[in-house]
Amino acid sequence: xxxxxxxxxxxxxxxxxxxxxxxxxxxxxxxxxxxxxxxxxxxxxxxxxxxxxxxxxxxxxxxxxxxxxxxxxxxxxxxxxxxxxxxxxxxxxxxxxxxxxxxxxxxxxxxxxxxxxxxxxxxxxxxxxxxxxxxxxxxxxxxxxxxxxxxxxxxxxxxxxxxxxxxxxxxxxxxxxxxxxxxxxxxxxxxxxxxxxxxxxxx
Numbered sequence: 391x392x393x394x395x396x397x398x399x400x401x402x403x404x405x406x407x408x409x410x411x412x413x414x415x416x417x418x419x420x421x422x423x424x425x426x427x428x429x430x431x432x433x434x435x436x437x438x439x440x441x442x443x444x445x446x447x448x449x450x451x452x453x454x455x456x457x458x459x460x461x462x463x464x465x466x467x468x469x470x471x472x473x474x475x476x477x478x479x480x481x482x483x484x485x486x487x488x489x490x491x492x493x494x495x496x497x498x499x500x501x502x503x504x505x506x507x508x509x510x511x512x513x514x515x516x517x518x519x520x521x522x523x524x525x526x527x528x529x530x531x532x533x534x535x536x537x538x539x540x541x542x543x544x545x546x547x548x549x550x551x552x553x554x555x556x557x558x559x560x561x562x563x564x565x566x567x568x569x570x571x572x573x574x575x576x577x578x579x580x581x582x583x584x585x586x587x588x589x590x591x592x593x
Contacts, residue, residue, distance in 0.1 A: 453569075456560035458512050460573070461501060462520030463553045464494050470525055470545070477529075480539045486588045490546060493583055497576040504572045547589045554580050 471491045478484050505512060525545060532541030557577040564570050 453560070453563045453565065454510060454512070456556065456563045457501075457505065457510065457569070458516050459520075459556045460553070460560045460576070461498065461505075461512060462517045463549070463556055464498050464501075465517055466520045466522060466525075467546070467549050467553065468494050468498070469521065470529070470549075473526060474529055474538070474542055477533055477538060478542060482588060483539045483543060486543070486546070486583075486586055489586070490550070490583055493579050497572075497579060500572045500575065501569075504566075504568050508566050508569060510566075510569075543588050547584065550580055550584055554584070 468491060471487050471494075475484075475487060475491075478487060529538060529541055529545065532538045554577060557573050557580065561570055561573045561577070564573065
């Protein structure tokens, strides 16, 4: 009887040993010193933060670039309007210019207020890149050829349509409700301007 009782121990002893090894082994980290485990944990945490930051930050960067495009284009249209205001003699075209100028000024004031409240940083240097002196030359040549009214209206229609596209893009990329409201308001008021009879193509 003593010999039979000893047999199971010899047969299954290796299973018990393996089970004990599995309990203590884990992923192979439990045997490491605590300082090493702490370092590994910190590194893993840093990697997770970097991944999350890249995912969330990428969207944010795109949103900022799209807002910069909106503000930059509006700023450029306003600049051109200011340059041409004294040269345009046709009352209808001048009314269109003034209406556009007032509309853009209101839009920019609202957008800049929202951008500031949301603590979104817009790089002034990037805004400056939207200035196009080629437009000045084009309109100056048109004025010399007595075709400024038509050239200006064509420019303005094209610029406002491009601006509306940028408003749509910025609306899609923004995650801020207040920014979306300001962009939607700007889009709606720009659409009204483009419905003016001076634009034969409409909006």
